[in-house]
Amino acid sequence: MIMESDATRAMDSENRTYWESELETLPRAELEKLQLRRLNESLHLAARSPHYAKCAQIGRMLREGIKSIEQIRELPFTTKDDLRQDFPWGFLAADKREVIRLHSSSGTTGNPTVVFHNQHDLASWANLMARSLYAAGVRQTDVFQNMSGYGLFTGGLGFQYGIERLGCLSIPAGAGNSLRQIKLMRDFGTTVAHAIPSYLGRLHEVFLAEGLDPRRDTQLHTLVIGAEPHTEEQRRRIEAMFGVKAYNSFGLSEMNGPGVAFECTEQNGLHIWEDAYIVEIIDPQTLEPLPDGERGELVMTTLDRQAMPVIRYRTRDLTRILPGACPCGRTHRRIDRITGRSDDMFIIKGCNVFPMQVEGILMKLPEVGDNYRIILDHLDDQDEMIVEVELKREWFSGDVERLTRLQRRIAHLLRDEVLLRPLVRLVEPGSLPRTESKAVRVIDRRKTSK
Amino acid sequence: MIMESDATRAMDSENRTYWESELETLPRAELEKLQLRRLNESLHLAARSPHYAKCAQIGRMLREGIKSIEQIRELPFTTKDDLRQDFPWGFLAADKREVIRLHSSSGTTGNPTVVFHNQHDLASWANLMARSLYAAGVRQTDVFQNMSGYGLFTGGLGFQYGIERLGCLSIPAGAGNSLRQIKLMRDFGTTVAHAIPSYLGRLHEVFLAEGLDPRRDTQLHTLVIGAEPHTEEQRRRIEAMFGVKAYNSFGLSEMNGPGVAFECTEQNGLHIWEDAYIVEIIDPQTLEPLPDGERGELVMTTLDRQAMPVIRYRTRDLTRILPGACPCGRTHRRIDRITGRSDDMFIIKGCNVFPMQVEGILMKLPEVGDNYRIILDHLDDQDEMIVEVELKREWFSGDVERLTRLQRRIAHLLRDEVLLRPLVRLVEPGSLPRTESKAVRVIDRRKTSK
Numbered sequence: 058m059i060m061e062s063d064a065t066r067a068m069d070s071e072n073r074t075y076w077e078s079e080l081e082t083l084p085r086a087e088l089e090k091l092q093l094r095r096l097n098e099s100l101h102l103a104a105r106s107p108h109y110a111k112c113a114q115i116g117r118m119l120r121e122g123i124k125s126i127e128q129i130r131e132l133p134f135t136t137k138d139d140l141r142q143d144f145p146w147g148f149l150a151a152d153k154r155e156v157i158r159l160h161s162s163s164g165t166t167g168n169p170t171v172v173f174h175n176q177h178d179l180a181s182w183a184n185l186m187a188r189s190l191y192a193a194g195v196r197q198t199d200v201f202q203n204m205s206g207y208g209l210f211t212g213g214l215g216f217q218y219g220i221e222r223l224g225c226l227s228i229p230a231g232a233g234n235s236l237r238q239i240k241l242m243r244d245f246g247t248t249v250a251h252a253i254p255s256y257l258g259r260l261h262e263v264f265l266a267e268g269l270d271p272r273r274d275t276q277l278h279t280l281v282i283g284a285e286p287h288t289e290e291q292r293r294r295i296e297a298m299f300g301v302k303a304y305n306s307f308g309l310s311e312m313n314g315p316g317v318a319f320e321c322t323e324q325n326g327l328h329i330w331e332d333a334y335i336v337e338i339i340d341p342q343t344l345e346p347l348p349d350g351e352r353g354e355l356v357m358t359t360l361d362r363q364a365m366p367v368i369r370y371r372t373r374d375l376t377r378i379l380p381g382a383c384p385c386g387r388t389h390r391r392i393d394r395i396t397g398r399s400d401d402m403f404i405i406k407g408c409n410v411f412p413m414q415v416e417g418i419l420m421k422l423p424e425v426g427d428n429y430r431i432i433l434d435h436l437d438d439q440d441e442m443i444v445e446v447e448l449k450r451e452w453f454s455g456d457v458e459r460l461t462r463l464q465r466r467i468a469h470l471l472r473d474e475v476l477l478r479p480l481v482r483l484v485e486p487g488s489l490p491r492t493e494s495k496a497v498r499v500i501d502r503r504k505t506s507k
Numbered sequence: 508m509i510m511e512s513d514a515t516r517a518m519d520s521e522n523r524t525y526w527e528s529e530l531e532t533l534p535r536a537e538l539e540k541l542q543l544r545r546l547n548e549s550l551h552l553a554a555r556s557p558h559y560a561k562c563a564q565i566g567r568m569l570r571e572g573i574k575s576i577e578q579i580r581e582l583p584f585t586t587k588d589d590l591r592q593d594f595p596w597g598f599l600a601a602d603k604r605e606v607i608r609l610h611s612s613s614g615t616t617g618n619p620t621v622v623f624h625n626q627h628d629l630a631s632w633a634n635l636m637a638r639s640l641y642a643a644g645v646r647q648t649d650v651f652q653n654m655s656g657y658g659l660f661t662g663g664l665g666f667q668y669g670i671e672r673l674g675c676l677s678i679p680a681g682a683g684n685s686l687r688q689i690k691l692m693r694d695f696g697t698t699v700a701h702a703i704p705s706y707l708g709r710l711h712e713v714f715l716a717e718g719l720d721p722r723r724d725t726q727l728h729t730l731v732i733g734a735e736p737h738t739e740e741q742r743r744r745i746e747a748m749f750g751v752k753a754y755n756s757f758g759l760s761e762m763n764g765p766g767v768a769f770e771c772t773e774q775n776g777l778h779i780w781e782d783a784y785i786v787e788i789i790d791p792q793t794l795e796p797l798p799d800g801e802r803g804e805l806v807m808t809t810l811d812r813q814a815m816p817v818i819r820y821r822t823r824d825l826t827r828i829l830p831g832a833c834p835c836g837r838t839h840r841r842i843d844r845i846t847g848r849s850d851d852m853f854i855i856k857g858c859n860v861f862p863m864q865v866e867g868i869l870m871k872l873p874e875v876g877d878n879y880r881i882i883l884d885h886l887d888d889q890d891e892m893i894v895e896v897e898l899k900r901e902w903f904s905g906d907v908e909r910l911t912r913l914q915r916r917i918a919h920l921l922r923d924e925v926l927l928r929p930l931v932r933l934v935e936p937g938s939l940p941r942t943e944s945k946a947v948r949v950i951d952r953r954k955t956s957k
Contacts, residue, residue, distance in 0.1 A: 145694050154648055157671045159678055159695065169694065179671070198604055207657030207664075208681030214657075214667070221607045221629070228609055231658030241611065244595050244619065 074386070076191035076223075077184075080332055081387045088388060089126055091332055095360035097123055103366040106150040108143045115368070129335060129358060130346060134369045140311065141168035149173055151364040160211050160310055172310055175364040179218065182313045185330055186219020189319030192328060192387070193304040194279060195249050197224035202241060204252040204260075205284075206232040211314025212284055216251055219316060225249070232256070235263035242275050251281040251306070254291055255496035258427035261298045262487070272300030281306050283315060285495050286395045286413055290420030294427065305394055311370055312357055318392055326379040326391030333361045336390065337369070338378055341399040349378040354399050355392065373398045375411075403499065405433055405442050408477040412498045415444060418470050424452045424463055428489045431479075433501040440503055442479040444471065447486050524836070526641035526673075527634075530782055531837045538838060539576055541782055545810035547573055553816040556600040558593045565818070579785060579808060580796060584819045590761065591618035599623050601814040610661050610760050622760055625814040629668065632763045635780055636669020639769030642778065642837070643754040644729060645699050647674035652691060654702040654710075655734075656682040661764025662734055666701055669766060675699070682706070685713035692725050701731040701756070704741055705946035708877030711748045712937070722750030731756050733765060735945050736845045736863055740870030744877065755844055761820055762807055768842055776829040776841030783811045786840065787819070788828055791849040799828040804849050805842065823848045825861075853949065855883055855892050858927040862948045865894060868920050874902045874913055878939045881929075883951040890953055892929040894921065897936050 075081040083091065100119055103109040114132050140148065149156070151173070158179060161171040174182070195201065201220045207213030207229065220227040230241055238260060241247065252260070257280065264271045271277060277299055282292065283306030295303045307327050308315040312334065318327035329336050335358040338347045347353040355372045359365075375398060379391040397411040404410070412431060419425045426447035434441055446467065453460075464481045472478040490497075525531040533541065550569055553559040564582050590598065599606070601623070608629060611621040624632070645651065651670045657663030657679065670677040680691055688710060691697065702710070707730065714721050721727060727749055732742065733756030745753045757777050758765035762784065768777035779786050785808040788797045797803040805822045809815075825848065829841040847861040854860070862881060869875045876897035884891055896917065903910075914931050922928040940947075 153676065154674075156676045157674055159676060161678070161691065161694070169690075171695075173676075176671075176674075208679045214679060217664070221626075224604070224607055224626075226603065226606045226609060226623075228611070229658050229664060240619075244611070245609065245621075 076188040081188065081192075081389065083332070083388055085388055088331055092126055092335055092360060093123065095332070096126065096129065096335060096358065099358070099360055099362070099366040100368070102150045102363055103368055104150075106148050106365070108139065108147040109150075109366075109368065126335060129337070129369065132369055134344070134356065134371050135367055136371050137170065137311075137373070140170040144169055145171050148365050148367065150366055151175055156364050158214075160209055160214075160314065162209075162310070170311070172313070173364040174313075174362075178313075178362050178364050181333065181361045182215065182316060183218035183222040185313070185333055186215060186316035187223040188330070189306065189316050190219060190223050190225075190249075190281070192319055192321040192385070193281065194302070194322045195223060195225065195281075199225045199248045199279075200228065200245055200276075201225040202228040202230050202238070202245075202247040202250040204230050204232060204238055204250055204256065211308070211310045212251075215308070215314035215316060235260050236267070239264060239267065239269065242277070246276045248276050249279040249281065250277060251283075253285045253495060254282045254287040254295060255285060255428075255492065257282065257295050257298070259491050261427075271298065275299075277301050279304065283307060286397055288413055288417045288420050289394065290417060291427075294420060307374075307392070307395060309372055309374070311367060311372070312359065313362070317357075321383065321385040321387060323383055323385050325383065326393055328383070328387050328389045329392050331389045334359060336378070336392070338376070339371075341375075347377075349390075350380045352377040352393070352396070373400050375399055401499070403433060403501065405440050406477055408475055410442070410475045410477070414474050415471060416498070418474050419444075419446060419467070422467065422470075424448055425467075426450075426486050428486075428491070428496075430489055430497070431499045433499070433503050435503050442475075442477060443482060444479045445482045445484055445489060447489055448483055450486050453483070453485050526638040531638065531642075531839065533782070533838055535838055538781055542576055542785055542810060543573065545782070546576065546579065546785060546808070549808070549810055549812075549816040550818070552600045552813055553818055554600075556598050556815070558589065558597040559600070559816075559818065576785060579787070579819065582819055584794070584806065584821050585817055586821050587620065587761075587823070590620040594619055595621050598815050598817065600816055601625055606814050608664075610659055610664075610764065612659075612760070620761070622763070623814040624763075624812075628763075628812050628814050631783065631811045632665065632766060633668035633672040635763070635783055636665060636766035637673040638780070639756065639766050640669060640673055640675075640699075640731070642769055642771040642835070643731065644752070644772045645673060645675065645731075649675045649698045649729075650678065650695055650726075651675040652678040652680050652688070652695075652697040652700040654680050654682060654688055654700055654706065661758070661760045662701070665758070665764035665766060685710050686717075689714060689717065689719065692727065696726045698726050699729040699731065700727060701733075703735045703945060704732045704737040704745060705735060705878075705942065707732065707745050707749070709941050711877075721748065725749075727751050729754065733757060736847055738863055738867045738870050739844065740867060741877075744870060757824075757842070757845060759822055759824070761817060761822070762809065763812070767807075771833065771835045771837060773833055773835050775833065776843055778833070778837050778839045779842050781839045784809060786828070786842070788826070789821075791825075797827075799840075800830045802827040802843070802846070823850050825849055851949070853883060853951065855890050856927055858925055860892070860925045860927070864924050865921060866948070868924050869894075869896060869917070872917065872920075874898055875917075876900075876936045878936075878941070878946075880939055880947070881949045883949070883953050885953050892925075892927060893932060894929045895932045895934055895939060897939055898933055900936050903933075903935050 100115055109115055155175045156173045158174045159171050162169050203216045205212030278301055280301050280303040282303050292303050304320040306315050306319055308317040318329035320327050337356040338353040339356050341354040355374045355376050357370050359367050374395045376392045376395050396413045402411050419429050426449045428447040430445050432443040464483055468481045550565055559565055605625045606623045608624045609621050612619050653666045655662030728751055730751050730753040732753050742753050754770040756765050756769055758767040768779035770777050787806040788803040789806050791804040805824045805826050807820050808818050824845045826842045826845050846863045852859055852861050869879050876899045878897040880895050882893040914933055918931045
């Protein structure tokens with residue numbers, strides 16, 4: 058029987074601590090040397106694209122040579138608007154004949170963006186994805202059900218190629234259809250699954266409605282959750298519901314998709330793969346760099362993408378570099394879970410509020426179920442923040458006094474967190490709208506009512 | 508810049524006549540020698556699976572040795588029911604750790620089937636897919652939009668891996684959302700697209716509704732159509748609507764999915780890749796082999812699949828081997844377009860009718876639009892076949908007499924073909940139900956009304 062080299066690699070994977078021992082544990086000084094060399098290559102490639110060819114600073118830097126990673130700060134940022142303005146071919150740095158895939162946000166309205174990949178890029182992405190999953194304890198013996206949408210959404214093909222690269226048995230289940238998901242899990246003994254966190258609450262409800270308990274009636278030991286900001290409390294709930302470890306996955310299509318940063322089994326932040334990306338945290342107002350530990354906007358530069366290098370991309374995602382080394386031995390730094398996007402903060406009655414602050418409070422309360430939403434409205438001539446909260450079945454009982462006490466307590470805790478007293482509505486479990494794609498947590502009705 | 512071997516291969520693809528010159532033009536005697544060697548390997552592998560391990564004939568044949576391909580007739584058939592009965596692991600011939608993907612029909616009801624693939628199998632499948640597309644004139648310079656559903660349906664990932672293997676720029680568009688499909692085609696200058704034939708009629712309507720003409724407003728030159736039986740007339744209509752060449756693609760998930768048989772640019776039948784499959788045509792009643800040229804049920808044996816070999820699979824698809832050599836120079840024999848499935852024939856008033864017979868008549872008429880359906884009903888105490896036919900806009904006018912004449916003519920033509928006079932209903936364009944997945948052409952109401 059013919060065994061390809063990939064398969065051989067995967068066959069011995071059980072005995073290794075890391076997917077790529079040398080690269081993952083490279084001493085910082087060497088990692089930075091590698092970054093410098095790759096940055097130089099990336100800038101050379103980038104300068105072939107119409108967009109970056111116009112960039113005087115890149116031209117100068119390539120002529121004069123780059124001596125240190127910090128010099129990257131002399132280069133301009135790239136924004137989503139830049140990607141939109143130069144759609145579709147402006148960022149393409151390779152011969153079009155070399156490109157073998159694109160992922161586009163191309164909807165029917167609005168301004169689309171696109172990312173191009175050549176053979177090298179897809180192989181590199183699949184390898185980063187395999188490295189990430191391996192770090193979270195996924196092994197070749199696992200049966201991996203990917204509950205992401207496929208097609209242009211990167212969560213489908215991104216995971217698919219990584220799972221196959223790692224050598225797991227992949228089930229390309231796609232999104233939605235909970236009864237089929239459950240049947241697949243049980244038919245094939247799925248041990249690892251990937252989904253967005255808000256869908257897992259819905260899936261759990263369907264398990265219960267079928268008289269099944271995923272802790273008893275599946276062989277799941279690991280869930281990978283991502284593509285949607287969520288809190289530590291929500292993670293712990295998912296772990297309890299399914300009786301598994303849940304690992305945080307981070308990515309964005311501009312930086313490939315999934316596989317950019319991933320939790321290792323220590324579950325204390327997400328290793329961001331610094332051989333493939335240069336990471337900066339900036340103050341989103343002043344645009345100045347922030348030191349490790351301080352929260353700000355994540356800015357990233359691709360180091361291993363040929364068809365479409367992107368320099369200093371403003372991701373809008375808010376996080377911080379976690380100081381200190383990780384006990385796992387990986388030298389790639391960790392980012393904190395994403396607490397929101399610089400553009401999903403809303404301002405109400407003069408207070409700056411991030412939806413994750415509200416979720417953090419709610420998910421700590423044992424009475425609260427897995428679904429909530431925030432409505433911003435203009436009532437009685439003033440703006441109000443209304444927080445609708447689904448309670449757990451056993452708490453939504455006839456005792457009005459008990460409910461009133463809980464309602465007051467939630468309002469009080471939220472006021473302490475966001476410095477604004479919201480209106481709290483406690484609702485029956487299952488009464489808020491469900492979605493099989495990303496959950497809509499904030500509805501702003503002020504715009505239409507004004 | 509690092510160039511992987513695949514990319515290098517694809518880079519010079521413009522200069523070649525075939526994707527794999529030697530294999531595709533192998534003299535028949537050598538091709539049969541290769542088949543014999545691979546059949547022997549496949550039987551050895553198959554015998555490791557619980558299902559085939561029980562098969563006495565395979566055991567005896569392996570002990571005694573196989574001298575000729577014809578000996579395959581001594582082996583029992585494998586049916587869909589066998590796959591269902593031994594679900595999920597009964598046909599697995601490899602170590603489970605070696606399997607990296609499954610495709611399952613696993614719905615929420617009914618009896619599911621599953622096919623397993625290891626690394627070798629996926630590489631072999633991608634190569635057959637690339638070979639097929641190359642034969643239809645697709646080249647690395649093409650922009651290929653795959654309008655198949657992804658996930659467990661093999662039309663998504665099957666085409667995706669083949670397109671990338673060939674080196675085209677792939678757009679993993681997925682199924683449905685016609686406005687987005689059109690936007691993607693125009694944004695990225697799509698030159699080749701893959702879809703099921705019934706969807707292309709729908710897509711064309713949306714083009715027209717948007718004031719666009721695909722012949723003028725896209726760069727399409729080729730469409731790949733498959734996964735649904737259709738007539739030569741429907742193909743010619745699709746070619747006219749889009750101003751392209753349309754090529755017939757054949758596959759079934761039990762034999763991987765797409766890439767089993769494909770038309771070359773001669774458009775005179777589908778080359779079935781005989782280095783990867785042994786092909787038989789049998790009489791579905793007597794189960795006896797039929798000579799080349801005679802129509803019967805296609806039976807296939809995998810020759811290059813390791814994780815799950817399948818021996819003498821009864822596909823239920825009706826076709827025939829086209830006699831004679833193809834001017835393209837490929838030595839792999841051609842099958843005729845699928846004219847239906849042995850299980851989709853219906854019997855009404857004692858006549859055996861295949862839906863494709865009806866379609867063949869309708870699509871020849873210039874007055875008829877692209878949508879029709881057949882309803883079998885019990886009316887006035889007898890069974891009736893009702894054929895609902897959408898007319899073209901310009902024909903659905905107020906002139907009742909003209910419509911009555913057309914109605915009579917269609918009824919007459921159909922009676923000559925199926926030996927039964929149907930009730931014909933002419934309906935307005937756009938009035939029959941549309942689907943973004945496979946079209947439902949026959950509705951049998953007799954079962955419920957009896």
